[in-house]
Amino acid sequence: MSKILKVRNVNDYSRYVGCAEQHPLVSVIDYAEVSPIRHSLNNYSVYGLFLRDDAGVDLDYGCGKYDYNKGTLLCVAPGQVGGKEDNGERVAIAGWALLFHPDLLHGFPLERRIREYSFFDYRINEALHMTDEEHDLLVSLMRQIREELAGKPDGLQQAILVSYIELALNFCQRFYNRQFVTRKIENSDILVRFNSLLHDYFEDKLQLTLGLPTVQYCADRLCMSANYFGDVIKKTTGDTASNHIRRFVIRLAKNGLAAGETVSQVSDRLGFEYTQHFSRMFKKQEGITPSEYCQGLRN
Incomplete structure (x- = not known):
């Protein structure tokens, strides 16, 4: 049975x-001040940004390792x-962590917008690899948040904390966008493998049992x-992964x-449950119905 640390609030971690403890809803940790620490497998009920500066630490995340x-x-x-x-071992680590509870965002626009930061759903092997300048900028923001937490609370503290966090998330989004660009060759390879996967899917007639291929x-x-994959395809092609599948x-x-x-034979062969679903997709993509397309071929 795995030993899991339930991080229900920031101060559990x-x-x-x-x-x-710095605040009921926000915590900034400089690992240099608490290292060495014991490992922990965490079940999060909070948001966290973990900036690690030590190499060679094997971590689990979901079903993967990194x-x-x-x-x-x-x-x-x-x-x-x-x-x-x-496992009882104490390890020396370096870096920073910022944890914040969803309740901190209550009543602020970020409460709704935070779902737009798709990198929260990336797998561990899709983590952000920052340049030195990006690293230093993020650390400076964490230091500022910690300074704010050390001050006397007032009526503006929560708004200031949320603003700092939103700024940090926006920088993270910018850094991820940069990573997509600098890894363009890798992304192009992903597109090639994506097209090959779609080809094999229909070649092996998986559509007849599984239906049309999904992004997931x-x-x-x-x-x-799915989020990282979708972002890579969007950055590489300018279109969504689901639209790429539909065009294929x-x-x-x-x-x-x-x-x-x-029309009926094509619909069945491609795995559509109903011919009208196929016709609807065709018209949405092409602007004409399959029958009108056939008529055009005959003319």
Whole structure:
């Protein structure tokens, strides 16, 4: 049975690593001040940004593993499990952590907007690898948050804390966008593998038992989270992964119609449950119905 630390609030984790309580809803930890610490496999009910500067620490996250490199950022959200199970060993680590409870955001626009930061759902092997400048900027923000926490609370403290956190998240989004660009060759390879996967899917007739391929299916087969996969495809092609799948399906449909198959035959072969669903997708993509497309071929 795995030993899991339930991080119901920010200070559950702070107490575990030996950091003094700073605020009921926010905690900033400088690992240099509490290291060495014991490992912990954490079940989070809070948001967390973990900036690790030590290499060679093997961590679990969901079903995967990751070896941290210096300047790596991992973002976690409520409902996720990550870390490494406590085996009694104390390890020296370096870096920073920012944890905040969802209740901190109550009444602020960030409460709704935080769902837009898709990197909270990335897998561990999709963590952010920051440049030295990016690393230093994020650390400076964590220091400012900690200074604010050390001051006397007043009527503006919560708003200031939320503003700092939103600024940190926006910088993280910018850094991830930079990473997508600098890893363009890798991303192009992902697109090639995506197209190959779609080709094999229909070649193996999986659509007849599984239906049309989904973004989640493709992401799983390519060993990525759906969010990260979707972001890579959007940055690489300018379009969504789901639209890419639909365009692939329509190309197959056009080939079948041009070869003399009926609309119903194409619909069945491509795995549509109902012909009208196929016709609706075709018209949405092409602006005409499959029948009108066939008529155009005959003319």
